Amino acid sequence: MDVLLSDLRARVLMAHVGRKSLYIRGGGTKGFYGLPVDHDAVLDLSPYAGVIDYQPSELVLSARAGTPLAQVEEMLAEQGQMLAFEPPHFSDGATLGGCIATALAGPRRASAGSVGDFVLGVRLLDAQGRVLRFGGEVMKNVAGYDVSRLVAGSLGTLGAILEVSLKVLPRPACETTLRFELDEATALRRMNAWGGQALPISATAWSGGDGAGCLTVRLSGAGAAIAAARAALGGEALADDEAGAWWRSLRDHTHPFLAARTLWRLSVPSVTRPLGLGPTLIEWGGAQRWLCGPQPAQRVRQAAAMAGGHATLFRAVSVDEARASGVFHPLSTPVAAIHRRLKNEFDPEGVFNPGRMYPDL
Numbered sequence: 001m002d003v004l005l006s007d008l009r010a011r012v013l014m015a016h017v018g019r020k021s022l023y024i025r026g027g028g029t030k031g032f033y034g035l036p037v038d039h040d041a042v043l044d045l046s047p048y049a050g051v052i053d054y055q056p057s058e059l060v061l062s063a064r065a066g067t068p069l070a071q072v073e074e075m076l077a078e079q080g081q082m083l084a085f086e087p088p089h090f091s092d093g094a095t096l097g098g099c100i101a102t103a104l105a106g107p108r109r110a111s112a113g114s115v116g117d118f119v120l121g122v123r124l125l126d127a128q129g130r131v132l133r134f135g136g137e138v139m140k141n142v143a144g145y146d147v148s149r150l151v152a153g154s155l156g157t158l159g160a161i162l163e164v165s166l167k168v169l170p171r172p173a174c175e176t177t178l179r180f181e182l183d184e185a186t187a188l189r190r191m192n193a194w195g196g197q198a199l200p201i202s203a204t205a206w207s208g209g210d211g212a213g214c215l216t217v218r219l220s221g222a223g224a225a226i227a228a229a230r231a232a233l234g235g236e237a238l239a240d241d242e243a244g245a246w247w248r249s250l251r252d253h254t255h256p257f258l259a260a261r262t263l264w265r266l267s268v269p270s271v272t273r274p275l276g277l278g279p280t281l282i283e284w285g286g287a288q289r290w291l292c293g294p295q296p297a298q299r300v301r302q303a304a305a306m307a308g309g310h311a312t313l314f315r316a317v318s319v320d321e322a323r324a325s326g327v328f329h330p331l332s333t334p335v336a337a338i339h340r341r342l343k344n345e346f347d348p349e350g351v352f353n354p355g356r357m358y359p360d361l
Helices: 002-017 069-078 096-102 147-151 184-195 223-233 240-251 297-306 319-325 333-346
Strands: 022-025 041-044 051-055 060-064 119-125 131-135 160-167 174-181 201-209 212-221 263-267 280-283 288-292 310-315
Touching (some): 002 022, 002 119, 002 160, 060 069, 060 096, 069 096, 096 160, 174 223, 174 240, 212 223
Antiparallel strands (some): 051 060, 201 280, 263 288, 263 310
């Protein structure tokens, strides 16, 4: 791995000196996310793989960026542990580095936390070929400016993630999935009411349209707690195999609704009423809402902003659509200034993934 790291550093230095741009790539499963990058060469991190250290008793795992996500999850499962934020794979080949760079989380995110909440430390290759370390491998070492968590969701615009240390959690002892036939407004009221109670809810999802739909609720925890919650909530229980396949379809976007060629993701307060933007899939207790099919960008973003949130063009049908609509919600002037200062500090020459998040960053 030392030889491979030296090669990566040399390629970055050559790009820096020659004022060339590099597109950071791992497994390529999330290449659709963000604006397309005009680049001179690809920096492939998939060979830089392997688990460095795993201490089940300490609930900490460290691995290189190119390590397959499936390998990490299999290793954790053998010890009865998991990545609590339930990262999507989308397809075979997903890597740990891509998981952190995109900071995408699955159905359990609302109850467990975001990707950044579990990042303890990272090693980063910057635009000058330097290997920088931020954070540590235990919670007590995470102090000062938490750059390691800042890297989560940066889409490679600040540097190439080489290694990451993560906090992991035990898998739930039991899980049960319940289903309810409810319209959107009622489902939102139920999700918010249940969210304020001591219930072992680990995921919720509603989908439908035209006044009808289905709310799916996953309970995770001790058997006694799940039994009590199931008696209190009612609903129809799904078979374990069916429930597992359904939640995976939601996580990996094989669910028919999320497999649409054009997909919008809205982040809004969970108590936001139905937005009236057509067929919707709602997750995270009401806080994440998906819209499929062509939508006027201004209309979607205005609706999200009026609710106190923001909208992302998660998947576009074409490069032209992504560039015309913009992928991420426009930044306010102060926030845009912070983004520019960060980019200038880490990558002043614009070597890494230029324009992946915003055209001028």
